[in-house]
Amino acid sequence: MYLSIPIIICVLFAGVQQSRGTEISVPCSGAEKSGFEKQSTWDASCSQVCQYACGSTKETLSNCTTPVTPATCTGTNTCSNTTGCTCPAQITVTTTFEQAVVKTLDCFNTSIKIILDKCVLNYFGIKLGDLFLGTPSDLTKVQLAAATPNATCRGITSYENGPSYVLDYTFAEKDSCNAIIEQTTTELIFKTAIHGLSGGSGSGSAVDRTSVFRLNFQCTYQRNYTKTPRGFLTPTCAANETFANGTCISSAYFQIQLPLVTRVFDPQLNDRTSALYAAYTTEAEKIARALFMGINMPPLQIVILGFKNGSVIIDFAVELKVNPLTPPMDVQMSLSRYIVAIMNNQMSSSDPNVALLMQYSFGPVSVGKITAGQTEILSKNPCYTKLDTCHTKAICKAISVTEYVCTCTGGYVDVLPSNPGHVCHSPCDATNKGYCLNNGICVIEPISGSPRCLCQAEYMGVTCQNLKANEPIRRLLEILPWVAAAILLIFFGLAIVLYCRRRAYMKKTFAKTAFMPDTRPSNSDAVVGLMRHSEQRTVLE
Incomplete structure (x- = not known):
């Protein structure tokens, strides 16, 4: 067999x-x-x-x-x-x-x-x-x-x-x-x-x-x-290729550091899981691709290695379809001349690559030989070598030799968020408008061609028409803290009102008392009365 x-x-x-x-x-x-x-x-x-x-x-x-x-x-x-x-x-x-x-x-x-x-x-x-x-x-x-x-x-x-x-x-x-x-x-x-x-x-x-x-x-x-005459296999390399590591190589690896001088470094860029890091990675890949397309060195793959402080410095590795013996300085000079020409408005903005790059201000670019670990990332990039398990309608982004993330693209809907980018379905068209209830998302099953609803967490059913059995209790538990907070707020407000009314009443009472005549004898009246009493005793004696 x-x-x-x-x-x-x-x-x-x-x-x-x-x-x-x-x-x-x-x-x-x-x-x-x-x-x-x-x-x-x-x-x-x-x-x-x-x-x-x-x-x-x-x-x-x-x-x-x-x-x-x-x-x-x-x-x-x-x-x-x-x-x-x-x-x-x-x-x-x-x-x-x-x-x-x-x-x-x-x-x-x-x-x-x-x-x-x-x-x-x-x-x-x-x-x-x-x-x-x-x-x-x-x-x-x-x-x-x-x-x-x-x-x-x-x-x-x-x-x-x-x-x-x-x-x-x-x-x-x-x-x-x-x-x-x-x-x-x-x-x-x-x-x-x-x-x-x-x-x-x-x-x-x-x-x-x-x-x-x-x-x-x-x-x-x-x-x-x-x-070969001995019976084993060997790849036949073309004139512009080099045989290494058991295969023909027609490309070269470089490490690039490119400063974005108008950007301020955010500590979140140290966290690969942050939303900001993901956004910068997408933006950096577009910038890098536009640069190399502009100097006629189409990149075979680009891997963002990270971001460094000093404005924001993009640190990335790139594989270029050039002679494997190309010196890094040649690449650096080509990039530098291209960037200077763009910054001096010497390039036509009708070129989409130029139009994109004109939105940025760049510092001096640095190009060096790539390290062994970064070569491994590129040569064994799961996205590049097609070892990833992403859906055909998803984009694969390599994080390391073994790690990558998948994202559904082209308007396709991710129907398995727990494993992103692995099951992407086409969204429903206008003929199925209103098929899914309660904010459910309508997608088309690829085999049957029938509409399917992705329900919100609290709903279930073919068209998301049913509230889950425990949903009323869950919702009650969700609003209880807000009800308690509202009651406390009302009680606190009433306390403030009562306090203010009491204070106003006391103030008004004090004002009335201050302007009433005092009928009580003063100390001087008491002394005069005492003297008159003494004089009467003297006359009687």
């Missing part, structure tokens, strides 16, 4: 921190046959593993000479404190053998990678030493006996995707693993097979061996590859 596998450009593996818990040391047992066995050290949860040569001193995770790789030991697999990640004793295969064994088959630009289920193969008696890549036809007795542990055509044990056997073949090797390579005027087809054998030691003994299974597959390439 032949499998047609789509081309995928790159696979990225995330780094994993090393475990500090109890480690499990698993010595060689010979289970994978001679030449393929490895000792291993696991962490307590079987989430990391260090594999090293048999017979060597035990290596800890913190001092592993080979890379510590992440491990997955889930499902029916178990994590033992003596054997690490182990397969179940019984396995039930409910699909075809091919579907049960093959986890992934990937065709890359210069290599192929096959990941097989170790547990299923072990259950049927197949070990790592029994597997190899070879001709997509039955093997002769001589070929069976001569099957050796050639590292090019053989595999390794891996636990990154659960217990697995991985066969990873690079075309630029000395051996094509007896593959069949067919070339047409437009395509090159690489045909090979995974062979599973039984018998022998696995290292190529003369003992008769039997072919247990053969899984054929092929990789089809649209670009121009050439079959």
Whole structure:
């Protein structure tokens, strides 16, 4: 059976921190046959593993000479404190053998990678030493006996995707693993097979061996590859291209810093998740594209790396379709001359690029060689290499080598806001006006062509006609704080009114009292009365 596998450009593996818990040391047992066995050290949860040569001193995770790789030991697999990640004793295969064994088959630009289920193969008696890549036809007795542990055509044990056997073949090797390579005027087809054998030691003994299974597959390439005399593939580069990293390169990478002198830096530009950062990124991409289109260096891709203080300095990386050996100074001089000409009104504003750039004031532009990390962002940009999962009606913007954001565009409506830009539907036309009630958004289902309503959070139903059952309670709970606040405000207002009335009454009462005549005797009247009383006593005496 032949499998047609789509081309995928790159696979990225995330780094994993090393475990500090109890480690499990698993010595060689010979289970994978001679030449393929490895000792291993696991962490307590079987989430990391260090594999090293048999017979060597035990290596800890913190001092592993080979890379510590992440491990997955889930499902029916178990994590033992003596054997690490182990397969179940019984396995039930409910699909075809091919579907049960093959986890992934990937065709890359210069290599192929096959990941097989170790547990299923072990259950049927197949070990790592029994597997190899070879001709997509039955093997002769001589070929069976001569099957050796050639590292090019053989595999390794891996636990990154659960217990697995991985066969990873690079075309630029000395051996094509007896593959069949067919070339047409437009395509090159690489045909090979995974062979599973039984018998022998696995290292190529003369003992008769039997072919247990053969899984054929092929990789089809649209670009121009050439079959070399040794049998492997190499891309045929054009005169203006350079062969590097296993592929033909016809472009160059640069890092640009462009000041917008009339802008004031906002601290929100340090936050990649902020709305301001998103708005500036969109604007910066338009500016950068217009600049390079103006100097006749169309950018293949632009990645905004960030914004720096000092007015606002746009820091971005760009890939240009120019000679890979183009000096950064040549690009800087071309940009500088173009910017000066625009600022001096020497360029026609009828050119849309000039019209856009005339809205800004620029400082001195700086162009330099791009760093290794930024080259990775560009060369493995998921948007550029088409590894993103954005909808066809969405725009992809790369944030890093593995991160990107999708945004529905062209008037299309995002019907899955929890995963933006992955499901974009066409909006309804005038014929469906009023189909959705209560501010529901009308979209057209791409398959049926029927209208569909995206309801507001509180409504449900085909046309958003029904209030959700708990919505009255939710709305009541929403307005209760406002009702309480209103009551408090009224009470406070009444208190102020009463206080003011009381104060006015007291003031009025005090004013009346102040102007009434005082009929009470004063102190001087009392003294005179006392003197008269004394005089009367004197006369009587």
